[in-house]
Amino acid sequence: MTDQESVLQPVPDTAADDRPVVTENGGLRGGRCQSCGAGSFPRAYICPSCNSTEIHDAELPGEGSLYTWTTVHISPTFATPYTLGYIDLSDGLRLLAQVLAPQEQLRCDLPVRLATSDQSPTGWGFVPVEGATA
Amino acid sequence: MIQDNAASVIGGAMIKMGKHRESSYSGLAAPAALGALRDAGITKDEVGAVFCGHAFGGMLTGQRIVKELGIGDVPVTNVDNACSGGATAVHLAVRAIEDGHCDIALVIGVDKLTQFGGGTLPLVQEDPEVQNGIVMPAVYAMRARRFLHERDATVEDLAAVSVKARRHGAANPYAQFQSEVTVEQVLDSRPIADPLTLMQCCPTGDGAAAVVLMSERERKRRGAQGMRAAASVLHSGQFEAGFRDMLRPEISYHSARDAYEAAGFGPEDLDVVELHDAFTIAELVYYEALGLCEPGESVGLLRDGRTAYGGDVVVNPSGGLLSKGHPVGASGVAQVVEALWHLTDRAGARQVENAQRALTHVTGGGIAGLDHGACTIHLFERTA
Numbered sequence: 339m340t341d342q343e344s345v346l347q348p349v350p351d352t353a354a355d356d357r358p359v360v361t362e363n364g365g366l367r368g369g370r371c372q373s374c375g376a377g378s379f380p381r382a383y384i385c386p387s388c389n390s391t392e393i394h395d396a397e398l399p400g401e402g403s404l405y406t407w408t409t410v411h412i413s414p415t416f417a418t419p420y421t422l423g424y425i426d427l428s429d430g431l432r433l434l435a436q437v438l439a440p441q442e443q444l445r446c447d448l449p450v451r452l453a454t455s456d457q458s459p460t461g462w463g464f465v466p467v468e469g470a471t472a
Numbered sequence: 473m474i475q476d477n478a479a480s481v482i483g484g485a486m487i488k489m490g491k492h493r494e495s496s497y498s499g500l501a502a503p504a505a506l507g508a509l510r511d512a513g514i515t516k517d518e519v520g521a522v523f524c525g526h527a528f529g530g531m532l533t534g535q536r537i538v539k540e541l542g543i544g545d546v547p548v549t550n551v552d553n554a555c556s557g558g559a560t561a562v563h564l565a566v567r568a569i570e571d572g573h574c575d576i577a578l579v580i581g582v583d584k585l586t587q588f589g590g591g592t593l594p595l596v597q598e599d600p601e602v603q604n605g606i607v608m609p610a611v612y613a614m615r616a617r618r619f620l621h622e623r624d625a626t627v628e629d630l631a632a633v634s635v636k637a638r639r640h641g642a643a644n645p646y647a648q649f650q651s652e653v654t655v656e657q658v659l660d661s662r663p664i665a666d667p668l669t670l671m672q673c674c675p676t677g678d679g680a681a682a683v684v685l686m687s688e689r690e691r692k693r694r695g696a697q698g699m700r701a702a703a704s705v706l707h708s709g710q711f712e713a714g715f716r717d718m719l720r721p722e723i724s725y726h727s728a729r730d731a732y733e734a735a736g737f738g739p740e741d742l743d744v745v746e747l748h749d750a751f752t753i754a755e756l757v758y759y760e761a762l763g764l765c766e767p768g769e770s771v772g773l774l775r776d777g778r779t780a781y782g783g784d785v786v787v788n789p790s791g792g793l794l795s796k797g798h799p800v801g802a803s804g805v806a807q808v809v810e811a812l813w814h815l816t817d818r819a820g821a822r823q824v825e826n827a828q829r830a831l832t833h834v835t836g837g838g839i840a841g842l843d844h845g846a847c848t849i850h851l852f853e854r855t856a
Contacts, residue, residue, distance in 0.1 A: 352598070378713065380600050386711050386841075406621070406718065408613035408665045412592055415605045422610055430714040434601045434840065441666070446621040460604060 349383035359462045360454045361397050366427070370396035377431045400452035402427040404464070407437050407444055416459040425450060425464050436463030474700065476689040479569040480855055482698035483512025484809035486681035489796040490648045493586050493678075497529045500802075501582040501680035502540040508578065509541075512684035513696065516541050519684075520574030522548040523564045525557035525581045526801035528594075537580055546574075552801075555748065556706075556836030557581065558681070559804025559848035565685045566704040566850075575690040581805030582680040585798075590676060593800070601840040609673055611838045612751035613665035615718045619753055620667065622719060625771045627667050631658035633752035634671050634794055636780055641791020643822040646806075648677050648797040672752040677797030681806035691855070699815040699830070699852040702735035709842030721843040724761035724835060728849055732763070735851040737829065739763035742785045744814045744830035746807035749792040759787070762833060762849075786824045789814065804848060807832040815854045828854050 361367050369381030373390035377398050384391055407423035421444075423437040436458045437444065449470040454462050485507025492500060501524075509516060522543065524534025534548045553560040558581025565577035588594055592607040599606075616630060635655055641647040653671060661670040686696060707727045716722075732738050739762060747762065749755040759770040764785060773779055779787035790796060790810040793803060811830035813819040830852045837845030 376713065386713065405715075406614040406618040408610050408617060408667075409663075410605065410607060410610050410613075410665050411663045412609065412665070413605060413607050414591060414594070415602070415607070420605060422605055422614070424614060424718075426715055432712075432714050432716065434604050434606060436604065446618060 351383055358454065360400070360452055363397060364400045364452060365397035366400055366452055368396060368398040369393045377429055379431060379433050398431060399428045401467070402450060402464070404437065404444065404446065404448045404450050405432065406446055409441055420459060423464065436460055438463040438465050474688050476687065477570050477572055478688040478700055479566040479685045480688065480691050480698050480700045481683050481808060481812050481852065482686045482691060482696040483508045483510070483514070483684040484682065484812045485511055486646055486806050486809050487679060488646050489677050489679040489799065489806070491586050491677055492584070495584070495678065497526070497533050497582055497584060498537045498540050500584060500678055501537040501580050501682065504680040504682040505537060505541055505578060505580050508682035508684050512686070513694070514576060514684060516543050518576050519543055519546060519578045521546055521565070521568050521577045523551060523561035523577065523579045524548065525551045525553070525559070525561035525579070525804060526583050527552055527554055527557055528583055528585070528587065528800065533582065534580060537582070538578070543578070553846040553848070554836035555750070555798065555800050556804055556834050556846035556848045557801040559807070559832065559834045559850065560706055560846065562683065562805060562808055562850060563704045563706045563848055566701045569685055569687045575687040577685045578682065579685065579805055580680065580682045581802040583799040583801040584678045585676045585800070586678050595838065599839050601838070606838065607665070608838055609665040609668055609751065612753050613668045615757065616667050616751070616753035618718050619756065623768065623771060627659060628655050629756070629771050629774065630667065630672060630752040631655045632774055633749065633755045634658045636774070637749060637788055637792040637794035640789050640822060641795025644791045644795065647791045647795040648675055649791070649795045668751055668753070674750045674793035674798040677799055679797065679799035679802040679806065681802050681809050683805060683808050683812065697816060697855050699812055700855055701850060702737070702853045703731040703849070703851040705731040705734065705849045707847045709844050709846070711841045713841060716843065719757055720767070721757065721761060723843045723847040724758060724833065727847045728762045731849040731851050737851070742829050742831050743827040744789060744811055744824050745785055745787045745833070746790060746792070746810050746830070747787060747833040748835050749788055749794050750798055752794070755787065755792070758833065762831065781824070789819065789822050789824055804832070804834040807834060808850065811852050815852060
């Protein structure tokens with residue numbers, strides 16, 4: 339394995355990327371495995387399901403439900419308080435994200451959607467779907 | 473019939489847990505290591521291998537400690553598995569003895585969290601959830617929120633875990649907190665990550681503990697007493713990109729199942745359990761994971777006093793991490809020392825009467841897509 343093409347290189351997973359997390363269509367910019375179809379966020383470089391390395395940028399759904407959440411009062415990362423939640427996207431993927439709503443409006447299993455927001459320390463997060471109840 | 477290569481813990485020691493800003497890693501751990509050697513009745517020259525669990529000690533922590541005792545020329549292995557690092561070191565010592573690499577092993581667990589000046593445990597910034605603001609209390613707070621949603625439970629039930637822990641800790645001279653608290657005090661303490669309040673989170677602190685393990689052949693030759701490692705199980709978490717039931721952490725369920733199978737006894741045979749109560753909710757979830765009750769019954773188990781003195785099994789007689797504090801790498805070894813004291817009738821005012829069998833359980837870490845990075849479970853049985 340000394341051919342120039344076969345020399346292994348690391349994946350550039352921390353390379354600077356200024357593209358917004360929220361796509362123009364309101365979807366989530368992640369990845370999808372071209373071999374088995376598994377979604378990933380952040381975009382994976384090796385598929386944990388099938389180990390394929392053919393993973394392309396893909397738009398993931400921007401809707402899901404709030405599995406659980408907490409308001410954090412102590413953190414070395416961001417100014418407190420802020421609210422975090424686990425969101426189960428409609429295609430089955432789960433991710434941790436900022437939740438941008440007052441606690442009184444939150445319930446487990448509440449329908450939420452992706453949004454861009456200056457109020458979020460990451461610039462994006464999830465908000466309750468209007469008129470939704472868990 | 474116990475195999476000649478079976479491993480037993482025959483000595484142990486720990487320092488008082490707390491904030492020891494004037495001690496280095498070796499300053500914390502050397503007294504525990506020396507105490508364990510003396511408790512085991514062995515000299516430094518009889519140690520065949522050293523395993524040191526720590527998360528934040530830096531390079532060669534184990535060597536920095538044992539050189540103070542004049543131990544060298546033997547393999548010293550440093551182990552990081554986050555909160556499970558100390559217990560992982562115990563696991564490696566058990567394996568080393570069972571595999572015939574040595575007859576006597578010294579295990580050290582140590583960490584000094586005051587070096588960070590307080591606050592939450594420093595996590596690895598490469599992790600995507602860390603970049604989105606996760607902290608360890610938030611992981612458990614979200615577990616607690618879901619628990620309150622799915623179960624017939626209240627925040628008072630969460631607080632009751634702290635009340636029990638602090639009641640037990642009040643009788644433990646090694647605990648950082650030796651005072652009782654009420655449900656009201658717990659719930660009125662300042663919010664950390666809703667619904668968890670300060671008194672539902674283990675305090676930060678420094679600590680060290682050490683144990684000596686010995687092969688059965690060597691133990692018999694010396695007539696040493698202690699507790700046999702009936703099972704020593706280490707699991708890593710399985711990545712899951714999608715839905716995960718936070719009330720059913722697979723890593724602890726699987727580790728417990730394998731441990732009971734290896735030991736040939738079950739949760740109903742336990743007298744003492746030291747489990748990973750870094751946050752109140754953890755204890756309730758782990759009652760079920762460890763099989764102390766059926767899924768869904770943990771709140772009733774606690775409410776009925778079945779995990780306190782006089783109940784089915786005493787959970788965290790030491791006061792747990794909620795009373796002792798949680799010096800990451802030290803905690804798993806300190807749990808084993810606590811178990812040893814109970815199984816050799818040396819636990820003083822908090823002795824669990826006629827304790828024959830004990831379980832220790834500690835998970836490690838928070839990384840995206842896993843329940844936890846590591847889980848170690850040990851089952852111990854008093855030597856005949």
